[in-house]
Amino acid sequence: MSGQRGNWFTRHWQLIPGSAWMILFLIAPLIMMIYVSFWTQTSFDIKPDLTTKSWQTFFSQPVYYSALWNTIRVWLIVLVGTFVLGVPVAIFIGLFVRSNTVQTILLVLAVIPFWTSFLVRIVAWKPMLGQNGALNIILMKAHIISEPLSFLLYTEVGMIIGMIQIYLVFVVGPVTFMLSRIDPNVIEAARDLGAGTGRIFKDILLPLSRPGLVTGAIFVSVLVLGEFATPASLSGRKVNLLGNVIVTQVGSLKWAFASVAGVVLTVVIALVIVGLLRITDLRKEV
Amino acid sequence: MAYDLELSHVSKVFDNGTVAVDDFNLQVDKGEFIALLGPSGCGKTTTLRMIGGFEDLTKGTIAIRGRVVNDLSPEQRPTSMIFQSYALFPHMNVRENIEYGLRVKKVPSKERHARADDIMEKLDLTGIADGAFEGLSGGQRQRVALARGLVVEPDILLLDEPLGALDADLRKRIQTELRYLQKQLGITFVFVTHAQSEALAMADRVVVMNNGRVEQIAEPEILYTRPRTAFVARFIGRNSIIEGTLDSRDGAVATVDTEFGKLRGHLLDDGVVQGASVDLVIPSEIMELYPEASYQDEAILKQYSGNCLLGSVRAETVVGSLVVYEVEICDTMTVELESHVDKYGRSYPAGTPVCVSWMPADGHIVAT
Known part of the structure; x- marks a missing residue:
C-alpha cells in the first residue's frame, strides 16, 4: 500500500497548524524575550544595542535576586502545603468512597470554588482573614483567642493560605483519579501477603499514583512560580515574587529588565518541570 | 487433631x-x-x-x-x-x-x-x-x-x-x-x-x-x-422436577401426589410428613423412553412401580455421542432425557408419542 505512505508532505501536513501556533506564540516570543533582555535600557527609551547591563543589575541588587529566592521558597511551601492537605483528601475520595456517584459529587465540590473568577477567589480571602474577618470572629467567639490575630492578612502567611486554597484542587484531581483506578483487590492482595498500612502506602499506593502526584506537582509548580496577583493582593505587596517584578517593570516600560526576569522565571519553571518528569515518564503512563 | x-x-x-x-x-x-x-x-x-x-x-x-x-x-x-x-x-x-x-x-x-x-x-x-x-x-x-x-x-x-x-x-x-x-x-x-x-x-x-x-x-x-434440598436438585445436574405432595412412604421409597398422578421416588429425609409439599427430582440420564403403548404394558408398569409419564418428543438433539430428548408431558411441562446416542437408535424422532419411565430408587424426593 504505497498510497498510505505518500511523500513527506502528505504524512506530516497535520502537524502544520499546531507547529505554526507553537512557533508563533511560544518559540518566537521566547527568542524575542531573550533578545530583548540584552537590549540597552535608558530611563525613557530602549535601544537594540546589545549589553549585559540588565542581567548584571538583576543579580547585583538584592530586591531583584531576593525575588528569585522568594519565588522558590513560596513555591516549595505551597507545593508541600497542597500535598499535605490534598493527598489525604485524594486518598479519601479515591480509595475510601466506594460509590462512583459520591466520588464525583465530592470531586465537583472540590472544583466548585474554581468556577468563580481568579480575582474573586483571592479577594474573598480578605473578609475571611482580616482583623475583623470571619476567622478571627470565629476564633474569638470560641474563646480560643482573646485578641484578633493580625498576621493573617497582608502577610506572607495570608498569601500562602490563599495560594494553597486556590491550587489545592490541582493536586486533589489528578491524584484522586490515579488512586481511584487502582483495583481494590491489589491493595487487599498486598495486605494478604503481610503488608501493613505503611508498606501498602510505600509499595503500592505511591508508585501506582505517581503519575497523578507528578501531574499535580507540575500544575501547582507552573501556576505558583508564575504567580503575581495573589502576592499583590493578600501579602499587601510585602512579598515580591518574580511575577511581581515582571509586572512592575512592564508597568514602567522597562522591557529589557522585565525580559531578564522573564528569562530567569522561564528557566526556573523549565528546570522544575524537567526535574518532576524525571520522577516518572508521563508519556508511558495511562 | x-x-x-x-x-x-x-x-x-x-x-x-x-x-x-x-x-x-x-x-x-x-x-x-x-x-x-x-x-x-x-x-x-x-x-x-x-x-x-x-x-x-x-x-x-x-x-x-x-x-x-x-x-x-x-x-x-x-x-x-x-x-x-x-x-x-x-x-x-x-x-x-x-x-x-x-x-x-x-x-x-x-x-x-x-x-x-x-x-x-x-x-x-x-x-x-x-x-x-x-x-x-x-x-x-x-x-x-x-x-x-x-x-x-x-x-x-x-x-x-x-x-x-x-x-x-x-x-x-x-x-x-x-x-x-x-x-x-x-x-x-x-x-x-x-x-x-x-x-x-x-x-x-x-x-x-x-x-x-x-x-x-x-x-x-x-x-x-442424592440432593438433599430442592435448591440443590435444581442447581446441580440436569434434573427434571415435578412438584407435588407426599402421599405415603414405605421405607426409603415414597409416593408423591402430582398433577400427573401418583409417582414414586427415593426419600432420604425422615422429617418429611404426609401431605408436605415436595419436589420429585428426576435426573435426565436415568429416565428411559418407551413407546406410548407401554402405558398399558403391565410388566413395564410393574418394573417401574407405575412411574410412567405420557408425552410426546418435542426435540431430539444429538451432541456428539449423547442424545438429548425434550419430551412434553400433558402440554404442561417439559422433561429432558439424556442417553447414549445408540440406546434408542433414532426411533423417537420429534413428534413421536412416548412413555417416560424411571426406577423409583433413582428419583429423589426433597422437601420444598
Whole structure:
C-alpha cells in the first residue's frame, strides 16, 4: 500500500497548524524575550544595542535576586502545603468512597470554588482573614483567642493560605483519579501477603499514583512560580515574587529588565518541570 | 487433631441489614479441596473473604489449625487469597510480584530467590520470571497470582473464582493443573465458584450455598445422586422436577401426589410428613423412553412401580455421542432425557408419542 505512505508532505501536513501556533506564540516570543533582555535600557527609551547591563543589575541588587529566592521558597511551601492537605483528601475520595456517584459529587465540590473568577477567589480571602474577618470572629467567639490575630492578612502567611486554597484542587484531581483506578483487590492482595498500612502506602499506593502526584506537582509548580496577583493582593505587596517584578517593570516600560526576569522565571519553571518528569515518564503512563 | 479450617455458626449481616451469610458451619481436614458453590449473591465470596480476614464476622468463629483467627487482620492470617482479577501488582515484574510477600516478611534475598525459583518451577513460570507481565496471557497471569500466594506457604489457599476470566478450553486445563498442584502441595484449598462443573470436577467436597445458607455439604457424586434440598436438585445436574405432595412412604421409597398422578421416588429425609409439599427430582440420564403403548404394558408398569409419564418428543438433539430428548408431558411441562446416542437408535424422532419411565430408587424426593 504505497498510497498510505505518500511523500513527506502528505504524512506530516497535520502537524502544520499546531507547529505554526507553537512557533508563533511560544518559540518566537521566547527568542524575542531573550533578545530583548540584552537590549540597552535608558530611563525613557530602549535601544537594540546589545549589553549585559540588565542581567548584571538583576543579580547585583538584592530586591531583584531576593525575588528569585522568594519565588522558590513560596513555591516549595505551597507545593508541600497542597500535598499535605490534598493527598489525604485524594486518598479519601479515591480509595475510601466506594460509590462512583459520591466520588464525583465530592470531586465537583472540590472544583466548585474554581468556577468563580481568579480575582474573586483571592479577594474573598480578605473578609475571611482580616482583623475583623470571619476567622478571627470565629476564633474569638470560641474563646480560643482573646485578641484578633493580625498576621493573617497582608502577610506572607495570608498569601500562602490563599495560594494553597486556590491550587489545592490541582493536586486533589489528578491524584484522586490515579488512586481511584487502582483495583481494590491489589491493595487487599498486598495486605494478604503481610503488608501493613505503611508498606501498602510505600509499595503500592505511591508508585501506582505517581503519575497523578507528578501531574499535580507540575500544575501547582507552573501556576505558583508564575504567580503575581495573589502576592499583590493578600501579602499587601510585602512579598515580591518574580511575577511581581515582571509586572512592575512592564508597568514602567522597562522591557529589557522585565525580559531578564522573564528569562530567569522561564528557566526556573523549565528546570522544575524537567526535574518532576524525571520522577516518572508521563508519556508511558495511562 | 484440630481441623485445618473450622467455621462455627458464622454469620454476616451487612450494615444495611442484608444477611449475607447465615449460620455457616464447616470443618475442613488438612489437604482437602473445598468448593463453595452457588449463584451470585449467595454469600460464597463473603464467606471466603471472612476466612481471609477481609470481612468481619457478625457472629461465630473461624479457626485455622485450632487457633481462632477472628481478630487477626488479613496480613496476620496464615491464608493467601487468589483474586478473580488476579490483582497482580502492575508496577512490578513477575519475580517481584512473586517475591513481594517474602520481602514484606523480611526473608533474606538469597532464600527469597530460592523459594521463588522453586514455586516458579512448580508452576512452569521459570521462562518469564524477569519479564514485565504486560505480555502475559490470562493463564500465565493466573499462575503468577497462584505462585505469589503459594510462595509464602499459607496453611490455606483461598481462591475467589480464579478461573472466571479464562476462556473455556484454558479453564478445563487449569482445573486439572490446579487439582494436581493441590494434591502435590497438600495445602487446603477453599475455592469459590458459581460454575457447578468446576466445583464438581475439582473439589473433594462441595458446599452448595443459597441466600446465605448452606444447602448441602457433600462429595460431588453424592450431591449429584442424592440432593438433599430442592435448591440443590435444581442447581446441580440436569434434573427434571415435578412438584407435588407426599402421599405415603414405605421405607426409603415414597409416593408423591402430582398433577400427573401418583409417582414414586427415593426419600432420604425422615422429617418429611404426609401431605408436605415436595419436589420429585428426576435426573435426565436415568429416565428411559418407551413407546406410548407401554402405558398399558403391565410388566413395564410393574418394573417401574407405575412411574410412567405420557408425552410426546418435542426435540431430539444429538451432541456428539449423547442424545438429548425434550419430551412434553400433558402440554404442561417439559422433561429432558439424556442417553447414549445408540440406546434408542433414532426411533423417537420429534413428534413421536412416548412413555417416560424411571426406577423409583433413582428419583429423589426433597422437601420444598
